[in-house]
Amino acid sequence: SVLLYQKPNRDICQSGTSLKIQCVADSQVVSMFWYQQFQEQSLMLMATANEGSEATYESGFTKDKFPISRPNLTFSTLTVNNARPGDSSIYFCSSRDWGQYEQYFGPGTRLTVL
Amino acid sequence: GQQVQQSPASLVLQEGENAELQCNFSSTATRLQWFYQRPGGSLVSLLSNPSGTKHTGRLTSTTVTKERRGSLHISSSQITDSGTYLCAMGRNTGANTGKLTFGHGTILRVHP
Numbered sequence: 106s107v108l109l110y111q112k113p114n115r116d117i118c119q120s121g122t123s124l125k126i127q128c129v130a131d132s133q134v135v136s137m138f139w140y141q142q143f144q145e146q147s148l149m150l151m152a153t154a155n156e157g158s159e160a161t162y163e164s165g166f167t168k169d170k171f172p173i174s175r176p177n178l179t180f181s182t183l184t185v186n187n188a189r190p191g192d193s194s195i196y197f198c199s200s201r202d203w204g205q206y207e208q209y210f211g212p213g214t215r216l217t218v219l
Numbered sequence: 220g221q222q223v224q225q226s227p228a229s230l231v232l233q234e235g236e237n238a239e240l241q242c243n244f245s246s247t248a249t250r251l252q253w254f255y256q257r258p259g260g261s262l263v264s265l266l267s268n269p270s271g272t273k274h275t276g277r278l279t280s281t282t283v284t285k286e287r288r289g290s291l292h293i294s295s296s297q298i299t300d301s302g303t304y305l306c307a308m309g310r311n312t313g314a315n316t317g318k319l320t321f322g323h324g325t326i327l328r329v330h331p
Contacts, residue, residue: 138317138319147324148321207264208267208309212260
């Protein structure tokens with residue numbers, strides 16, 4: 106299994122600011138994924154991040170708004186640029202053991218943008 | 220795109236009753252994973268199986284990949300089972316390896 110840690114657990118920020126969410130895995134993982142969940146909605150995949158290459162973004166998410174770094178096999182950072190109230194949601198990082206059927210999630214970062 | 224439909228949207232039980240949660244998906248999946256989402260938002264992985272039946276404790280997950288459906292059975296429900304249950308489908312091969320598509324969840328409330 107893979108344990109994922111996220112920092113911060115929650116954050117409140119003003120509109121127009123940027124903030125970073127960190128994700129750390131307790132073992133090396135090939136891919137890390139970032140998901141967004143609005144209140145009482147389902148989780149939506151934002152992007153896939155592999156070490157040493159640019160993240161691949163899903164429709165509706167852009168690199169300019171949500172830049173992602175993946176400097177090594179245990180770490181990833183999601184940045185929310187020019188935060189707006191509509192970005193208020195929970196952000197999860199996720200990964201899996203290669204070849205395993207199970208996917209693991211971090212505890213989530215609850216973001217509130219005022 | 221891929222879609223995952225969960226039913227029922229909500230379910231109210233008395234303690235001790237069994238629950239059956241359904242999940243239907245729109246395209247071929249190679250795995251189905253069930254999660255419990257705590258009121259605070261964190262996710263707990265319950266069961267993951269590509270096909271067939273898998274048990275853990277009072278939980279049984281059954282996936283029929285060819286029919287694009289799965290179910291989660293909770294036996295002898297307890298008050299602490301209350302929360303949101305999410306179904307997610309994924310693939311283990313190709314460009315979509317590792318990506319999960321989630322349903323909107325079933326909200327379970329268990330009363331004493």
